[in-house]
Amino acid sequence: MAKVKYYYDSENLAYRKIITKTRKKIGVVLLFLVASALFGFLSFVILLNTPYFETPKNRLQAREIENLKLRYAILNKKMDEVDNVIELIEERDNNLYRVYFNASPIPEEERKSGFKDADRYKDLEGYDNSQLVANTTKRIDKLRKELSIQSKSLDDILKMAEAKDKLLSAIPAIQPVRNENLKNMASGFGYRTDPFTKARKMHEGMDFTAKTGTPIYATGDGIVARADNTASGYGNHIVIRHGYGYETLYAHLSRYKCRAGQRINRGDVIGYVGSTGRSEAPHLHYEVHKNGKVVNPLNFYYGNISAVEYVAIAQLANQENQSYD
Structure with missing residues (x-):
């Protein structure tokens, strides 16, 4: 049963009954319902955006995000x-x-x-x-x-x-003839006595004595530039261009075992010892050129002799004796 409300009428000095109109009652009810609905909607939205209220989809996404973070940490x-x-x-x-x-x-x-x-x-x-x-x-x-x-x-x-x-x-790195006992070293690089004029002149290579027909070896990889007897004094001779500015010359050969344009590897037999050209006896005259200048071949025998043998051959090469050409 609804309560009956009264108000005090000061003019008539009496209490009178409050009569509420039906339209006003409906308006109040509607206002209450709208306010309640709005409050409920706002509360729902707030709950959706808090960790205290998660949908299954949100929980799945959260797990995937944490899994990705873990994978990124492992990747780093x-x-x-x-x-x-x-x-x-x-x-x-x-x-x-x-x-x-x-x-x-x-x-x-x-x-x-x-x-x-x-x-x-x-x-x-x-x-x-x-x-x-x-x-x-x-x-x-x-x-x-x-x-x-x-x-x-x-x-x-x-x-x-x-x-x-x-x-x-x-790089020319070995001796051009076999010289195990170092006895084949006849004349070195430098000023020597000419066997024909007996005058001192520059000897631009090293002479190795050996029997006619002794094999001659290429001292480094390269290409045969010439194998002929057209250069004065050298007789049958071979020139190998090794590249990087290096050339070697092998003179007074009895015969060849290579031809111009042929590619040669270090240690290949390219010819045989002889005494052709301006030569006193069978031997090999050997020269090394670097960038167009003749250099001492003694500095290039590190490929097949020991330190002790190098000292011994250096002593023989430095003797100012008579050359063989």
Whole structure:
């Protein structure tokens, strides 16, 4: 039963009954219902955006986000390991490989420069975990650039190694005739007595005595430039161009075992000892030229003699005796 309400009428000094109009009652009820509905909707929205009220979809998304964060953390840890390996390779590259081949080291700022494009990672901004994703992407790009630089450096080193192998093979590094007991060394490089004029003159090679027909060996890899007897005084002779500015000459041969244009390897038999041309007796006259200038062949026998043998042959070569041509 609804309560009856009264009000005091001061003019008539009496209490009178309050009579509420039906329209007003309906309005109050409607206002209450609208207010209740609005309050309920706002409360629902607030609850949806709090951790205390999650839908199954929200819980699934939250688990996926945490899983992605964990994977990014593992990825960054693996990148730390890759970074350490790359640093070790870079250190060996700069301080070992490039030093060996006399190449300049790659500056640290060039290796670690990364990318300077400010807008490169702009599309990763504006998300809840933008910083995590952007930082990881930057690290990956930096590692990719470092690996690219290192890969190019190793390609350069491989080319230098191949060139060095060719250089080492081309340098005249052995004696042109077998000389195990060092008795075949007859005359060295320098001023010697001419066997025909008896005057002192420059002897631009080394003479090795040997029987006619003794094999003569190429002292380095190269191409036969000539094998003929057209040069005055040398008789039958061979010239090999080794590249890198090196040439060798083998004179007074009895016969050839190569021809002009033929590619020769160190140790190949190219001819045989004789006494053709301006020669006093069977022997090989051997010369080494570097960049067009004649040099002492004694400096190039490191390929097949020991240090003790080198000293012994040097003493024989430095004797100012008579040459054989």
